[in-house]
Amino acid sequence: MALLSKSRKKVEYGQPFHLGVLGLMKRVWTGDNRWKLGMRDILKALGPGFLISVGYMDPGNWGTNLAAGAGFGYQLLWVILISNLVAIFLQIASSKLGIATGKDLAQLIHEHFPRPVAIFFAFTSIIAIMATDLAEILGGALGFHILFGLPLFFSAILTGLIVMVLLGLSRWGFRKVEFIIIGFVSIIGLAYVYETALLHPAWDAIAFHVVVPQVSAGGLLVAVGILGATVMPHNVFLHSYLSHQRLSGPDAPLSERRKVLRLAKIDTVAALNVAFFVNAAMLVVAGAVFYHHVNPDSLDLQTAYVSLIPALGTFAAIAFGIGLLASGLSSSMTGTLAGQVVLQGFLQKPVAVWVWRIVTLIPALIVTTLNFSTVQVLIISQVVLSLQLPFTIVAVIILSSRRDLLGEFANTRTVTIIQTVIALIVTALNIWLILSYLPF
Numbered sequence: 001m002a003l004l005s006k007s008r009k010k011v012e013y014g015q016p017f018h019l020g021v022l023g024l025m026k027r028v029w030t031g032d033n034r035w036k037l038g039m040r041d042i043l044k045a046l047g048p049g050f051l052i053s054v055g056y057m058d059p060g061n062w063g064t065n066l067a068a069g070a071g072f073g074y075q076l077l078w079v080i081l082i083s084n085l086v087a088i089f090l091q092i093a094s095s096k097l098g099i100a101t102g103k104d105l106a107q108l109i110h111e112h113f114p115r116p117v118a119i120f121f122a123f124t125s126i127i128a129i130m131a132t133d134l135a136e137i138l139g140g141a142l143g144f145h146i147l148f149g150l151p152l153f154f155s156a157i158l159t160g161l162i163v164m165v166l167l168g169l170s171r172w173g174f175r176k177v178e179f180i181i182i183g184f185v186s187i188i189g190l191a192y193v194y195e196t197a198l199l200h201p202a203w204d205a206i207a208f209h210v211v212v213p214q215v216s217a218g219g220l221l222v223a224v225g226i227l228g229a230t231v232m233p234h235n236v237f238l239h240s241y242l243s244h245q246r247l248s249g250p251d252a253p254l255s256e257r258r259k260v261l262r263l264a265k266i267d268t269v270a271a272l273n274v275a276f277f278v279n280a281a282m283l284v285v286a287g288a289v290f291y292h293h294v295n296p297d298s299l300d301l302q303t304a305y306v307s308l309i310p311a312l313g314t315f316a317a318i319a320f321g322i323g324l325l326a327s328g329l330s331s332s333m334t335g336t337l338a339g340q341v342v343l344q345g346f347l348q349k350p351v352a353v354w355v356w357r358i359v360t361l362i363p364a365l366i367v368t369t370l371n372f373s374t375v376q377v378l379i380i381s382q383v384v385l386s387l388q389l390p391f392t393i394v395a396v397i398i399l400s401s402r403r404d405l406l407g408e409f410a411n412t413r414t415v416t417i418i419q420t421v422i423a424l425i426v427t428a429l430n431i432w433l434i435l436s437y438l439p440f
Contacts, residue, residue, distance in 0.1 A: 052235045076215070087230055089419070142301055239268075
């Protein structure tokens with residue numbers, strides 16, 4: 001089953017409809033007269049951003065948000081906001097590459113970089129996505145283990161099989177996969193809405209820490225971990241592919257590309273803002289329940305589930321487990337898609353989705369068989385991502401600045417400067433994160 005190599009019907013953007021309340025909202029976003037956007041356009045465009053957003057709510061984020069809340073209360077909420085803004089900026093840049101060129105980032109690197117550089121990008125990107133997908137499979141396995149008491153080995157196999165079945169629904173239209181992902185995102189969000197409602201947290205303190213940067217002793221490492229778990233290379237590669245699939249064809253007119261880019265921006269901002277609120281809710285729940293009550297060094301996803309029962313009740317703990325399972329399944333779906341996109345882009349030939357699924361499932365089974373600490377595996381996966389992320393950002397900056405490649409979609413000098421500053425900051429923080437884990 002070569003999921004992404006199959007041709008599929010492109011999404012067609014119809015004219016805005018004029019019925020009822022939605023008709024009054026048809027000019028939420030406008031361009032030139034030919035390509036005005038209505039609510040029908042916007043609703044049909046939602047999807048790629050939500051596929052990307054699950055990467056910002058994956059088990060790695062659960063782990064870092066849990067550590068942040070348990071260790072520092074609400075203090076690091078502002079880091080989630082900053083990370084979200086950086087992510088929005090990079091994901092829009094990635095989608096613009098796909099829309100302007102009709103090709104994904106892996107293809108563009110293969111075609112426009114020297115061969116040794118392209119090989120380096122291919123190798124490091126594949127390793128990083130393998131590490132991401134490994135952590136996501138373990139997250140799904142932990143969800144099954146927590147909720148049903150299944151052994152982790154069997155749970156990992158079950159996670160891989162369910163992901164393959166869900167991705168197989170794309171045979172009847174890729175839009176079904178997007179709806180499944182949106183459903184999983186809704187489940188994660190509702191789980192934390194329920195838990196937050198039980199807490200009645202101090203909203204004034206939450207608002208303060210969202211906008212006022214503070215880092216106490218020991219908090220910088222966790223703050224960088226939040227950034228590393230939020231901005232990930234596989235999302236950048238995947239978004240560049242998904243965005244150009246919204247075009248009617250490779251020869252889509254310039255006016256259509258402008259419209260699709262505006263829709264992509266709406267989709268990205270909407271989806272990643274949902275991810276921001278979910279991540280903030282994770283930290284708020286952890287801060288309210290575990291801060292000053294549980295040793296953060298001994299807290300992991302499984303012990304958090306057990307600790308929630310006396311604190312908020314059995315239903316809250318079950319909601320936590322269901323949300324974690326939804327996070328593992330959905331992020332593993334997008335991780336599988338990203339792996340296939342990268343392989344196809346660099347190899348320049350179709351790759352069956354089951355190939356990537358086996359490649360990443362085997363390491364997960366080894367980890368569960370040898371009883372490695374799942375927390376340590378999540379940490380190692382974040383370090384691997386940190387190593388590769390700066391290279392992906394640099395590739396996006398170089399390609400999106402080329403007017404001969406992107407035409408009017410090429411970055412202005414101001415945008416390039418902003419992207420460069422982001423790249424330097426992310427690189428410095430990730431290097432610091434890596435050095436902090438070294439034994440010397």
